[in-house]
Amino acid sequence: MSEDTDGKHGVQSMEVGMSILRAMVDGQRSMMLKDIAAAAGMPASKAHRYLVSLIRAGLVEQDPMSSRYDLGPFALNVGLVALDRLDRVRLGLNAIAELRDEINQTTALAVWGDRGPVVVRWERPRRPITVNVITGTVLELLSSATGRVFAAWMPRKVVAPLLAAEMKAPDLPPELKSKAGVEALLADVRARGFATTDGFHKVPGVTAAAVPVFNFRNEITMALLAVGVQGMLDTSADGLEVSHLRRHAEALSLRLGATGEPKPPQ
Template sequence: MHDDLEGKHGVQSLEVGMSLLKAMVTGQQAMMLKDIAAAADMPASKAHRYLVSLIRSGLVEQDPLSSRYTLGPFALNLGLVALGRLDRVRLGLSAIADLRDAINETTALAVWGGQGPVIVRWERPRRPITVNVITGATLSLLASAAGRVFAAWLPPAQIEPLVQAELDSGKCRANVQTLDEARAVLAEVRARGLAAISGHYMVRGVEAMAAPVFNFKQDITLGLVVVGVEGSLDMREDGPTVTALREAAHALSLRLGYAPPAA
């Protein structure tokens, strides 16, 4: 009977130990015993007993000099295995479908293709006039929202030669003439946290927004894109479309292991 109940209801002591681990993950740094106990809402003496067992398992380790506790090598291994099994594109496809449902606009998922971002999938909204998105083609770095997002967060040494080549081609419709002007545009994208283009998009009559998705290495790994007919897309900073795009990109980043920098 006892085993049957445990199978249905779980093991309470394991759940208590997990609450301590969650508190340490949320703290994002090595923590003192009293802080871990307070975050897990339990007496310090009880927390200490569980931490001893967690240290023995390799999930936690304690710095002998500072007495602070942090995640141990086995916890790090678990995290790396979990991250390795995540399919970022699969999660991204789910994210753009949910975003389309939330804002009823065309949404798309972009990945880096070496010379620029590439759209791998797009979702059609429920409205009579929509914008079709071409999949598989490399997008402009300056005249597309996805391009600006990747160019803003990828290393300058990797990006600037590609930006210069785009400027030299004379085919850029982004109203940017020099590398210094491009740097200023990308700095503005980073400051705002997303890219928005209206009037100088790579296709006439279309405007778009894109937000970066980061991975556990704090690197940009995907771009979430919203595309609409020029003049019809709500691009207000505090509007529901921009807000939903920001929230979707942030949620997906967290799902991929991104840890936002401390304020």
Template sequence: MSDELDGKHGVQSLEVGMSILRAMVTGKRSMMLKDIAQAADMPPSKAHRYLVSLIRSGLVEQDRLTSRYDLGPFALNLGLVALDRVDRIRLGLSAIGDLRDLTNETVALAVWSDRGPVVVRWERPRRPITVNVLTGTSLSLLSSAAGRVFAAWLPEQQTEALLRAELESGRVPAGLATLDDARRLLAEVRARGVAVISSGYFARGVEAAAAPVFNFKNEINMSIALVGVEGTLDLLPHSPVLQALKEACDALSRRLGATLLPGVESGDHAT
């Protein structure tokens, strides 16, 4: 009977130790004891006792010169093993299937390639009139929602040549003529956390919204887009459809190890 109760309630000391590790992961760098205790919401004396055990297990190490604590070799090994076992595309396919079921809209998954964003899979909704998205389609950086997402969160040195080529071609939405125009648009996308395009889409009569998916390095890894016939998607800022899109991308980002999620302009974005 006691074993059953232990199984149901778990091991509290382990959960406390995990809260310390989570605090250290969120800290992004080596930390002093007082900072770890504050982040884990516990007295420094209690945090220190757990850190001693975590050091013995190899999950934490302490720099003798600075007295700062950081993740230890066993924690790093666990992370590498976990990353090796994560199949991002498989997880992405599952996410777009769930989002399609939730919204009953066409949902596409895009990744970055040497040619720019490319659709790797799409899910058709259960409705008579839909938008078909071809697997392998290369997306414009400025005339597609997923393209804007990649352009907004990738370092500019990685996208500048493609952006300039699109601008010079003239096949861009109205109001975009220069690289500075594109930068202002992409800054708005980063601030909002989602890209919405209801006119000027690269395919006539189509509108879309897309959000980023981040990996454990907090770098954009994929993008998920909702695509519909123009005038059929609810693209207002707080619409249930956009909320579902953001939540799906945030959940997938966390599954891939991301700790910083969009919605607020990041000072770490490279320009």
């Protein structure tokens, strides 16, 4: 069978072309012909022939100044469409179900709504004493771990009015009643990569930990959280609950196309 003929097992030339694209994706930067050929495991002359066709299809483009190759506009469009079609909530629901089984704590998934973070689903653990989370609950930004995660990474213009209103609440700790105190809290959340309400929660005796999930724009898109009885849920950075939360959030972010550092709030 020739390289460009197809059979019942597929089109070999298509598979070769995809191997070149895969090499370019794995390279994570624009590449010279020799580097693409080496990564794809083929002679440079063969790789060049395929690159010419990929350029014509818009999947690859070449910089005329440096002669380096990179993904083209059609390849980028394909990637963005694929990401847009991902059901992020479905992926998040799978994650909190697995997370519940791993840590045996109440777990939940939250997204940003019109008035702040909203719980879209929660999973009950298998233990006699549990903390229930009501689906549809809108969480406050300063008194919930999930709210703190969203406040730390959402655009400032979005969260500023909500934060200003919450700072007037009489039951807030003194350090959260000033703009400087709130900014210090959110900076700490960004530095640690997660938020907790170990010492302060709207419901006495309840503690929680939350981690952000980022999309292909490196913007926060969801939050995973674990909620439990104070003293029965470890909110330390290297504890079981936070470690598993972070692992699932990182896997989800990667699945949704996040790369590099999260986008800082503007």
